[in-house]
Each structure stands twice: as structure tokens, then as C-alpha cells.
Amino acid sequence: MTATEWTENLPTNHVMMRLIDYESNKTIGNEILCDPCKFANEKTKVKVHCHECKEYFCEQCLSYLHKRKRDNNTHTITTISEDMPFKPFEVDELCPVHSGKVLEAYCFDHGILCCSLCFMTNHRKCDVRSLDEIANDKKENLNMGDFISKLVETEQSTESLIKDKNEKIAQLDNNKEEVLQTVNGILCETKSHLDSLYEEFKKSTEKTFLNSEEYQKDYVEWLVGFQKTLINCRRMANAVREHGSGKQIFVTKERLKFSLEKHFQRMTLSMHYSGYDEQYEAGIEEELSELQQWSKLASLKGKRSGKYALRNFEKTVSCLTERCNKFLCTIPVQDVSFPQVSVPFQFLGKIWRIKCTKDGNSVGIYLGLISGDKSDWTYDISTELRILHTSDNMKDKVKHLNPHKFSDAEPGWGFKSFIGWISLTSESNGYISNGLMKIQVKLTQL
Template structure:
């Protein structure tokens, strides 16, 4: 009988933090309640009735493409596939709880807050069912689920529950479930995927075959769990370090804020003290000068009054006195006026008019006129977080390459299979997911099947195609003298979809999920998918640069006769060089980072081990090789040459 499993975190919606109700899954595999997702989408799109091509996942912010552009914001969530694993976990949990009661409730109904007596039991899902749910369960579980009565179930209590086994929906095609696995593309496929994108793929197998006893994949699944343990441990250490850094940063913030506040306050106190001292001194000085001027003013007013009295006396005597009396009065007034003037001059001899002139200290002037900030804080960055993320990324990358045995380059053998000779020089190429090969022939793009048979060609007014690379199962990029174009892959044609701006001399071309790598004569640019330059690497040499990217996202490009490997942020990882390979014109990287390069002047192909410690001449009898590349399974290598067509080689490991 099933036992209760602690998986509350698995069945809790990250939006409402309650147990999932009708869980809906986004393409990024994050799951939400249907109602929560509906409300979130309505908010993101600005209300009900809104339409959009995409919206960000609430958790990882990855853009989710809306398959039907006519859908409105309130109906998009309904079209998302349900997460049947989460639903089964909830139902099992409910059933385990219900099994502890005397009455048995229907698991699906109970999970929807309804209590309906159960009548049956599904042995595969370990859940009780009412009459209605039995009918729908049989429709939904079309394979081999055995449904028994509740009475029979009671007899089965001591038996272990059947392993969880649900049909997983296809994220690309609504209503379809995943049926098979494409080994070449490492993709799970529904019947529509198989018929459209993987029709010509040769390595298609069932899930049962992939996990059969003794298979390499069964061992890899166990190793994957170990990788998850390692990844969890590394992430936990990174989280702890980040948390410690955040705590330190908060403490430093408080410390610096307090110190700046104290320093500024001390400066303010100093300025206040100087201001107070100045105002006191200035007041005393002003008082003294004011007294001097006031006394001078009073003395002048006394003299003025004497003058007025003399003037009045003289006028009166002139009107009423004799000429003699006028004469005597005039003389007396002259003597008195002379004495008053002499006295006034004596008293005001040192007096003067006064004005104040302010002389500000240069320090305060500097502060007032030039000070724009009190202090500055520098951010001292270390690469600890970035390095830890790269370490985590390297662990995660192991998930996708461990199912193929690494190639020992020293034991690698090549065998020439066939050749094609298009008209004109071949400068670049790329394999399509279905095994077809697109070649850039300077005058046009030519498409061949996996056996080298010509299928069709496409001419372009944009100029001569120089190099091409795959960016999705249905799209390629092509570099021209005038920039980069994006093309949609059709059965018998390539349709131009978008022009991406770049420097006019674009040549070598490669791409990651989010970036385009472009090689020029003097440099290499890392572009965003809309053509914005996000990184630039300088290089040496007169010839144009060929470029490549590894599964881990590192960039490889030619620098004279070296191949340089750098991370996307510009850190150089290593260099690969062999004096026997000259004028490098092609680079290819296999799943394990082994580097294959073509020497145009030396007429050979060399392979380096991923760490650069070993190298081997793989092909030594080829004229003027240029672009090289692998098919999806890395069992075939094509080599484009100058004037001698394109040659195909099979790759085999020595016994």
C-alpha cells in the first residue's frame, strides 16, 4: 500500500502558495494553478481581452510563446497542458490521507474539494474513484491501467503501489502526448513532431527501449541523479556565499551610512561653530564702527544747528538793527563760525565713511561652488559568483553529453565516403536536423541530401553567401558581405525572414541559444539575436576569422595560426596550436570540446583534444580546405574546399 510522501513543495503553486488546483505547465516546465496563471497573464498583458505573442514565466522570466495569436489574456492559460505527474501526486496524497479514514472518498473529487464515495481503485495510480471518475479515468488512461473494486483494494493494502506512470503532453502540439525519442536530436516527440520535424531521422526509439535493462541510458539516469546531488551541493554553497556576501554588504552599508552621517555632521558642527564665532566678532566690530559714525553724525548736527541760529540772528538784525549793529553781529558770527569749524575739523579729523567687504575662505568657496558629493563609494567586484555559476553550468552541461562515450582523438579514424562539386567556391555550410546539408557557394545556397545528391539551390540579391549556421530546427543564419539574414527552412526552399544588422564584412558564423558569433578580418563580435553587440574580441591575422561554439557555450575563433577559446564574457580558456597547420580557415567542435581545424595553406585537417594536450593530423591529402562541420550525430564530417568541391568523411573509433 502507498505511504505518505513528503512532497508538499512539489504540489504547491509558486503564486498562491497553496496546493495546486488544475495544475497547468508552461514550456519551461514551471507549473501553476490554472486560475493563478490566468490572473497573472491578465495582469501581464494589461487586462482582459488583450492579445500578445508571448509573456514571461512568473518564476524564470523565460518568454512563453502564445501558439494562437487570436487568444485573449483570459483564455491563454486554458490552452496550456496539464501537469499529469503533479495531478497524480496530489491524487495519491489525497488517497493516502483518505485511506486512514473509515470511509473511502474518490481521490480526484476530493482534490477538487468534493466528497464522493469511492467504488473503485486504480492499481497503477493508487487512487480511489467514484463511478463518474472511473469512466473518465478509463478514457484518459488508455493503456493498461487496472481498475478494481474498493473491496478488492482492501485486500491489496499490503502490496506496494504501482510505479507512477502518466502520459506526458507535448509542449509544441496541444492535445498530443509524447510517444518516442529522437536520439539524434535528443528530443521527445509526439506523432506530429515525428511527422513534421523528425520524418527523416534514423534514430527513433521508444521510451521503453531507452530505459531497458542494461541500456546505457539506464545507467545515465542513475548518474543524472548523482549530478543533481552535486548540483544541489554546489548551488547550496553558492547560495550560502551569496547570503554571506549580502549580510556583509548590508553591514557595510550601515557602517558607511553611519560614518558618512557622522563625518557630515562633524563638518556641519564645525561650520556652525565658525559661523557663530564670526557673527559674534562681526557684531562687536559693527557696534564699534556704528558708534563712531553716530558720534560724528551728532557733532555735525550740532554744527548745523549753530549755522541755522547764526543765519536767523543775522537776518533779524538786518531787518531791525542799525547798519552799525549789522556790522558788529556779522563779525561776531564770523568769529564763532570759524571756531566751530576748527572744533569740528579737530573732532572729525580721523573719521571716515565705512563699508564692509566680505572675504570668504577658499575652502568654503570650494565647497559652495564645486562640491557635488560628500563621499563616493566604489564597488569592488570579484569573479567568485561568476566562477561558481560557470562551475554549476559545467555540471549541468554534463546532463546532455554523458550518454555518448567520449571520443579519444588519438584513436580516431576517418574514411572518405563521397564528394560533391558545386559550381564555384564553397566557403561555408551547415547540416539541417533532417540530415540535409546547406552549402554557401558564393553565388547561391545549395542544398544536398545526406548522400550528397543535389536537391535545390536558392539565389539571393543580398550578395554572395559566405557562411551559415543552424539556430533552431527550422531556421538558419547566413552571412553576406552586407550583413546577416535569417531564413526559414522549408522542404524545397529557404524563405528569408529577417535581416540582422552587422558590420559589412561579416564572414564566419556560429550561434548559441541567445547569441550570434560573427567573425570579421580584424575582430570577432558576439551579438544578441537582434544584432546588438554585447561582446567584442580582437584578433590578429590578415585573413577573415572562422568561428565556432561548443556545447558549453564557449567561443572558438582563429587568431593567426592559433585557435582561441574564450567564454562569452571574454575570459580566455586556452589556445590550440600546431605548427603543421597553417592559415586556419575552418573550426568544428564536437560534444566533448575536441577541436577540429582546417589548414588552407598546409592542406590538412588537424584534431586537438579538448584540453589542448594532444593533437593529431586527421586528413593530410586535401587541397585548400576551408569550412568544416559535423552532422547531428557527429558520425560524418564535411570539408569544403577552394575549387575542389565538398568531401564527406565518416568518423570511427579504433577498436
């Protein structure tokens, strides 16, 4: 989908359209123009204003467009004169829940705009007033200045958080390079040290094997000499045996034996005869052998930061959206691990959350303050915790906390055994819908 196609599918913002029209009219010296004519790129002075249609008509458009619709005959028409002051624009906004219904009232208990059906189904016991009554009540603060100031403050806080997070991204990139360089440096030093140790071991090994080879060669040379002596003795013994007398045979044999004994003694003294040949094997250091069993070279240890920047941002946004002292939280309770916490909400300039725990068959619910600062402060709060029934509010599970002093030192309070797990999750009891439990908290400062 192209950007143009995407924007064409967006719903029409009627408030913005009327604002554009209003600003367009203001630029012509408060001269009000006919709305249908403007769609035809024509500029015609208005004759009347229809309160139901919320549109201005010239005389021709009134006659040929407006009056020719049967349902429009009952509309309230006001004639527009040149000296009539230019009135602020007003647009009836549709209810987001009930199609075709217009927002007509406001629930002060839940801080929500309502249509007539909203009032009848969900807010009959609440403090509800019509929008016209609120607009005409001089006690109500309809000045947008404070809200716009909070918008500006939130905008600045958002910009600050964006800047902070971008800086964190840059820091993470630098941090990554530092970590890799550190490990690579140690690894290079280790490799260099191992190479140096290997070279030393190689020289020592070559020297040892060279000495052993020279010894074996000398051994062979001595044995060859002894072998020649044996051959000469054997020849002498054969000659004496064939031609010598008995006396000569005995003397020759003894002399040859004595000569061989002396030769053997001299040979063994020269060879340092040990009785066995040497074989070598590498005695690898235990730590070096264990290195081959390593599954990883190093591990990352994280250090969290930026918690207070995020809390300040949450606090600013919550101040912008604070509407009432009743808050509705939705908590998943099926196929999830506990504890579970709600989205944050704002009350008395502080950020609060609902925490849901499970201990055996007991489900606990707690009210927690999460935006503690270092200043000394204490709030005496009376709290009503309510698990909403999906169809009958008379079956809501309600518990009241005695007035509790919430502070930075003691930020939480609640019920360890608010409701049994079986009672909560049983389909016949009607407290779970689509795996979600709705908890309403009502806070009152004493």
C-alpha cells in the same frame, strides 16, 4: 486564487502517480494490487496486467471494466502469478510539442526526446534511436547514480549560492548604513564648522557695526556743538551789525571767522573726517556660493563582487544539463542594442556562449568561452555555426571555424561578417521569426 485552487489546476504527474503506486505495492511484500480497486480504497490481488493500459486488474475489474470497452479487446493481457517477480513501473510520456503523441525516440545530435512527428519534421537527418533500443543496449549507461550525484552537487551549489547571496544582502544593509553614516558624519562636521564660522562672523559684524554706530553718534555730537557755535556767532554778528561802528563790524567779523575756522579744525581732527559714510555688504566665499548650485550631496560608486561564485554555480548546473555537442541559441535581433549574447551552455565541462554583433550592415557571430580558470588548459575545437532558416534547412547559413585552440588566454573566435543585416532581417529571406534569430552551434573536440 487560493493555494488549494492553484494546486488543483496543476497538470497530473503520471510518473509520480505510478511511483507512488509502485512504492505502495512494494510495501506489501511485492503483493501487487488491482489499480481500479485501489481508487475505491479496496485492496484486491491482481489477476492480469494490461500492457497498453499500463494497469493491473483483478478478475472482476477485468471482466466488468476492461473487457467492456471495445477498443480494449486488442490489448495484450498477461496473467500475473504469485511467484512472478515484481516488474519496474513504466509510463508512456506525452510529447510536449505534438498533442496526443507519445515520446518514442531520442535525438543524440540535439539531446532531445522525440515523438514520431518530431522525428519526421525536425530530426530526419539526425542520429535518432528508439527508446526501447536505447533501454536494451548494454553499452548505454542507464544508471541514475551519476545523475543523482550531479543533482546533489547542484543542490549543494545552489544552497551555497543562496547562502552567499543572503550574506551579500546582509553586507549590503551594513554597507548602506556605513555609507549613510560616513556622509552624515561629514555633513554634521561641515554644519558644525559652518556654525562656528558663522558665530565668528556674527561677532565680527556686530563689533564693526557697533563701532560705526558709535562713530556716527560722536559725529552727530560734534556737529551739534559746531551748530551751537554757529548760532552764537550769528547772534553776535546781528548785534554788532545793528549797534557797532564800521571798525567794530570788521573786527567782529574777522574774529568770528577765525573762531569758526579753529572750531572746525578741532572738530575735523577729532572726527577723522573722511568725506563719506561707510556702507557694508557680505563678501560670501566663492566655495560657499557654489554650494547652493549643487544638485546632489554625494554619489555612490559600486564595486562588483561574487563573479566567481556565480560562474561556479553556472558551471555546476551546466554539467548537470549537458546532453550533446549541438546547441541551439535564440538571439533577439530587432529593436535591440548590440552586442547580444545567448544563454550559457555546457561542453567539455566548460561554459560557452554565442555572441552576436552588428557593425554597419554586417552581423558577426562568435563562439566564446566564459568559464576560464587559472589552470593551464587548451582545447582544439572544430566548430560549425549555422543560422537556421525558418522553413527550409537547405537554406541555412553555415560557416565552419577551422580547428581553433580555445584557452583561458584566447577564449573567443568567430566571424565578423557572418551575414548582411539586410539579408538577415528581410522577411522574404526567412531567417527571422518574431524578431528572433536561431543559431545552432556544433562543437567537436579534435
